[in-house]
Amino acid sequence: MTAYGSFGRFLRLFTGRISVLILLICGNSVLGLLPILIGRWFIDDGVLPRNEDRIWLLGGMLALSALALAMITLLQNWYAVRLGEDMVLRLREDLFAHLRGQAIGFFQTARAGAIVSRLHGDVVSVQRVVTSTIPSVVGAVATMVTAGALLVSLEWRLALATMVLVPLMYAITTWFSHALKAVNRRQMAAYATMDARVAERFSAPGAELLTLYGDARRDLEAFGTDAGEVRDHAVHQGMLAGALSGFLALALGVTSAAAYIAAGLGVASGALTLGAMVALVTLLARLYGPIVTLAGIRVELVAGLVSFDRVREVMAFPPAVTDLRGAGRLPEPGAHGIVFSEVTFDYPAGGTLAPASLSGDRPDGEVARGRVLDGLSLTIAPGETVGVVGLSGAGKSTLARLLVRLWDVTSGEIAINGQDIRKISLESLRREVGVLSQEPFLLNDTMRANLLLARPEASEDELEAACREARIWETIASSPDRLDTMVGDGGLQLSGGERQRLAVARLLLKSPSIVVLDEATSHLDSSTEGALLHTLRPFLKARTCLIIAHRLAAVREADTIVVLDRGRVVEQGTHDQLSEANGHYTRFLRESRTITERQE
Secondary structure (H helix, E strand, O other), rough: OOOOOHHHHHHHHHHHHHHOOOOHHHHHHHHHHHHHHHHHHHHHHHOOOHHHHHHHHHHHHHHHHHHHHHHHHHHHHHHHHHHHHHHHHHHHHHHHHHHHHHHHHHHOOOOOOHHHHHHHHHHHHHHHHHHHHHHHHHHHHHHHHHHHHHHHHHHHHHHHHOHHHHHHHHHHHHHHHHHHHHHHHHHHHHHHHHHHHHHHOOOOHHHHHHHHHHHHHHHHHHHHHHHHHHHHHHHHHHHEEEEHHHHHHHHHHHHHHHHHHHHHHHHHHOOOHHHHHHHHHHHHHHHHHHHHHHHHHHHHHHHHHHHHHHHHHOOOOOOOOOOOOOOOOOOOOOOEEEEEEEEEEEOOOHHHHOOOOHHOOOOHHHHHOEEEEEEEEEHHHOOOOOEEEEEOOOOOOHHHHOOOOOOOEEEEEEEEEEEEEEHHHHHHHHOOOOEOOOOOOOOEHHHHHHHHHOOOOOOOOHHHHHHHOOOOOHHOOOOOOHHHHHOHHHHHHOOOOHHHHHHHHHHHOOOOOOOEEEEOOOOOOOHHHHHHHHHHHHHHHHOOOEEEEOOOOHOOOOEEEEEOOOOEEEEOOHHHHHHHHOOHHHHHHHHHHHHHHHHH
């Protein structure tokens, strides 16, 4: 993954194409000055001596130079936009790929709106620098050099007086740019906060929560506060930019008046021709434009560099879980044995999981829970089905997350076939381990697209077979669009049971060697749960399986049942053995029966 040390280092990736753009801009600047020289000759050699042949010739040259300027301007603009978009595409792809490689804790800590703000708002700001600011700087420098040289050749004293403007304008813009940089950084942070609030509250779960529990007036006031902060920073920025423009306009106005007086006196005394005076005044006007551009460009450049720094901050943040150098692959698909050896796991502090600017004042939530597993040891034989039960917070789901390296163990080791999973590539490990969770997430796309996440090359018959086995095909077949039916944001157009069965079909399609069912049947009624577990039994028989459950019916037929308490294995055995042990499992069993009787 590319990490950009600076904006200049990023630009060096496109050195050749930037050089071509600079040549086009310089050519444009030179051609833009050619009509001024032709205009001088037009007046002095054509109009004043009344030479009609010269008037036609020089007029034609003016028309041709205008045509050439239009063509090179079109080519320059097209090339600049294409180069800028390609650079932004590279930046977006690198940032997206880097985010895809982040550990789950990153996204539990970072605000979704702040991440979107980096991918969209900040990258667009960088794009403006590439497509507008940099060409403006190069064009301004090229115009200043060529126009300055012509001005010196016509009247060196006036040219020298004009150069007084440069340090004056530099001093003015230096002071303003520091103030604008601070305001711009605060404004971008305010935008990220506002975007995060909108993304969270207008997601389907967020909207439902606020509809049921929220206070619309207070929520509107909170949004108004965020939006008001954005407005205040924008007004402050506008005032500073306006003041800068005013000071620059005043400096230019005074200098222009002095230049007109000097040139007029030169013509009156016979030291300058009328054509030379017109050329001088026009050159001065062309020279002032680049001076103003270079003076004010720092404002735009500051905004772009602040945005680039915000992107670079994310790019420089290392993923918490990565492949070790020389990481290998799991052997060919088949039953794999798993061993948890003295595994201890502490959820790290949220501040270490994502850049502070992404997490803001968001509570760390799950990632602040501290120690969850404490010296846990467990052996799962190849092809064995192990059920894991325990109270909430005992560490059951953490086992699943550690097994697929959503987190890494704090100490101890997890091995598959005797190989530490940290020495197995993430791609190989996650291909062979399939997880079905309590709250399966579906993309806001079609059923087909959600299924193909498991196996992109799957055929229509394979998709249908998996859906039939998961008992979701009747629902799909009854829809006019069948597999091409949209499931909505997070799958909310489907019922909880339908989402779970579609996730089961996705698991079947993936056909992993190791299966983890993490409360996978919690949204299903008892009858459907039993039927689904019966359907999955042949699928699980040839695979190593870890079933995490609250409802004991899901683990009743497991080869071994493990009871967790405070991050440790406190009981282990078959259903019959544990039922008679009068321990934790026996108590869970009695409580389960009591709940069932009350429901009946």
